[in-house]
Amino acid sequence: MRRSRRNGNGSRNDWDERSVSRSRSRVIRSGSLQGRSRGLNGMGISNRVAVGILCVFVVVACAAVRAGSATDEPTFPSWLIADDPGDETIRYFWERADRGELDATGLVDLGTLIFDRGHPDEAIDFYKQALKLDPEMYEAWFRIGLVEHYRGDLNNAEQAYSRCLKKRPGHAWCNFYYGLLEEELGHTTKALEHYEQAFQKAPRLADPAFNPEVMSSRLALGAWLRHYDQDRFDQNIPMRYLRPDELNEVRKSFAGQAEPDPAPTAGPDPEPSAVIAAPMVQPTPP
Template sequence: INTNFRKNVHLLLNVFLLAAWGAVLLAGRLYWMGNKPPNFSNSDNPAADHPSLLTRTLTFFYLPAVNIWLLLCPDTLSFDWSMDALPLIRSLADWRNAHTTAVYLGLLSLAWFGLRTRPTAKGKEANGKAHLFTNGRNGNSNGHSYQCNDQEHMNNSHSEPHTNSAQNGTKKHCEARTPLPTTENLVVFSLGLLAVPFLPATNLFFYVGFVIAERVLYIPSMGFCLLVAVGMRSLYVRLRRRSFRTMLMYCSAALVLLFSVKTVLRNQDWHNEEMLYKSGIYVNPAKAWGNLGNVLKNQGKMEEAEQAYRNALYYRFCFLPALLLSPPPAAAYLNTGIILMNQGRLDEAKRTFLTCADISDENLKDPHAHKSSVTSCLYNLGKLLHEQGHQEEALSVYKEAIQKMPRQFAPQSLYNMMGEAYMRLNRLADAEHWYQESLRAKPDHIPAHLTYGKLLAMTGQKTEAERYFLKAIQLDPTKGNCYMHYGQFLLEESRLLEAAEMAEKAARLDSGEFDVVFSAAHMLRQASLNEAAEKYYGQAASLRPNYPAALMNLGAILHLNGKLQEAEANYLRALQLKPDDTITQSNLRKLWNIMEKQGLRTTGP
């Protein structure tokens, strides 16, 4: 008994040292975090912010049971378990409390099994080790010496006899082997490896910023796998019939195969972001839909992204009253508003941006990120108003954005748009101030170089303006928009050939940008390079086949180039899209007159 007691004390000492080392690491982590727990949103861990002590207690006791179930049966997995992924336990009548009780009783039973003290039978060691006595002597036969440096490793339940003989006065030594640890010691070690690394995630010492995080199960899973292996081994030893042992081996192989298949399937979910977020919709729809919307937006799937954002907002609003969570994230409104704006649904975009601007930043995990999203919403709202010609309203929104702007927000685009709004109002001094502020915030901000160059050209500072245009090109020689602005400046200076050269460079670099290609065609036409202008008008019309201005201008250049029937077709198509366009009507009548004089057949009256 004393020997076993000493062994258990030694085992407990090892577990204590392991726990102490974990506490040291935890203390170091807290020190590096400024001796305070991390900030997180109450939506990340709803139970931590719940006012009821009973709800908090029952839920926190339940979470380790859920984690153990994930180890036992990893059927439902998710990249995020926050919000309503795991409903709170609010009463003792909740059936999940039975799950909690069963798990803790099982763990206590394993701990009792590992730490209990049992008497050892004479001549036998635990874990299947035996010392063989022969003829009442300790390994001696016929008076000859027999020595064993260590005990033989035997089957846990069977001792196979072996013969060690010594003849002619010689002696023979059996092979020394390292003793295996006892089953009890393995159980205790496995429990320690399972429980100790998991303790910081239990909300016991401080609240954590997650409900369930599969990443914290990496080390505990080693203890769990060791427990399973010890259990299988003990069961194998206790089974007497060969058929039962064979069945156990087949069951073990099937278990390994099932978990391997699950690993392969889960790896497919992690193949890319879209598949990962789709796999989490069942567990955490609000977070999964929001992240999926971001991915779809980056892929250019705007309609699908919009629906994903709307789904995310729907689930956030559904869970808000029940969970006392933070309001829907401003980023979701920002992304939805941008998509609506790109689709031309401007009124809906305005309402979305305004709603975003009114969201409070209380109880948020990252209020700075929230303020950045609100500022971006106001920036986009001001830009929308600016494009609609409401410059005073745009300025008011920009000023609100500057007031709400967090310190880490990059303000150069906001300042530049302030300058553009003032420039539209012909308040050039104010415009210059904000252009300079934009360049001060980011000296290599290309849009500010271009807009400030336009302002300098308007005020007669031509040399300085050209310097800013060339600086913008130098900052990014692959950006067609820079060549386009410089080309327009050259065109105004009547440097037509240089302007045409810049226009063609711009159209080649940004061949998929309608505005750049369309402007390049205009500049080439003004430089009397009609063949090149026709090429780019045609390219612009292919980019926007239902844009009347593109079709009308393509018809006009074809008219000038003598391609009368093609010109007529484009004029007619433009009038189908915009029947009251007087310029197109006038051009078409002139074209018909020419075609009649040349004896060409027309489709007109």
């Protein structure tokens, strides 16, 4: 049996009202404290989020600065080996190039050193710097073509070879590699034309001992045979003199050896072996 609590003269209802009032006060105070706690927690979360965003921004900014500095500076010094003669040579010329002390030829040589070291991108950069100093530096275009050809970018290689030959059409090596490129593209006629130009200017390019790359071509041998046949035809063409003795006498007279004898009124046909060798014009070197 539940008992009702009474206090003095107060009734049960008065006690219940006081209990309810005290309970409400506790609830109100508790709610107020909880609200304050939630407000403080919200402020803490907001501060942490703000700090986190600031940290992310700082990291991104630092990364951007590093990326910008990496783009502005050449990358090849990082792989240079100290006390290695080849790498020290690269370092020496790179430092001179950075100070603006190299001319176009020096920049081309530096690019070739770097390409031999295995960095084609940086090599092309220096070849292009050489062209800025000397737009007529056809050798820089040829080297750009070689590097692009090496990397398999035939379109850029073709453009570079073409620019080289525009400045020096008789560049034997460029004609040869342009022929290789045209052969790779399936342009047989153009390839043969470039091979013939190359072998005409530098016959040694057809010799595998001098130019092993000629063995990779199916058309180069045909171009060389055409050139060889023409050369052999020129050397062995049977343009013989009909009166070789008379011509020899006249030639001797102009050399101060003797007076020419009167021409005979008649005589037998000359023997096939009675000829005066005519000097042949040799191909010019590349």
